[in-house]
Amino acid sequence: MSARRLSVDPLSAAGRLLGATLVGRGVSVMIVEVEAYGGPEGQPWPDAAAHSYRGVGGRNAVMFGPPGRLYTYRSHGIHVCANVVCATDGVAGAVLLRAVAIESGADVAQARRGESVRPAALGRGPGNLCSALGITMEDNGIDLFDGQSPIQVTLGGKRDGVAGPRVGVSKAADRPWRMWLAGRPEVSLYRRSPRAPAPGESD
DNA sequence: GGTAAGATCAGC
């Protein structure tokens, strides 16, 4: 089982997921943009921006479980976002999927997103990506390496990733834990969270 | 028991 290849720190796992293939629900995509997230103080990668920072809670239990599972959460009460869990059982770590390039099933993705959405934007953004792939909160915790799962991942692919600061977070906003494939039109434009302190400020 | 903020997105 190659979920073992995700038994590493979040940034390394992010690098391994870049260029990987995700298949399920009539669509096949390549991952082109991700963000790494750590865990609480006292664990290997304390990360104030992570959902797991305050310890195991209601929604984030999957983040503390074994690698290779899907961790979904609802954002702003509206969108669903998806992470791939990394590290080891008991240690929190995950990689947020931020953008994908549709390889096949673009018609299915287009139907889910709406006919007016441009092709490069079909899988751009964490919420949009889940919409395009048909991922819902029902999928929280599924094993992406299990052939029975509705969504499955295959590692291996490009390794020419570029790193920069994370998008949307108000804490630890300067940490360069976002990675993407340079030149890909599906990658979202960087914009700092309006709630984040000025660059370089401690928080 | 109340409230504010949030790993977002689309439309002005």
Added chain:
DNA sequence: CTGATCTTACCT
């Protein structure tokens, strides 16, 4: 820039 919409965490 703002509204939509709801869950969680933290406060009194």
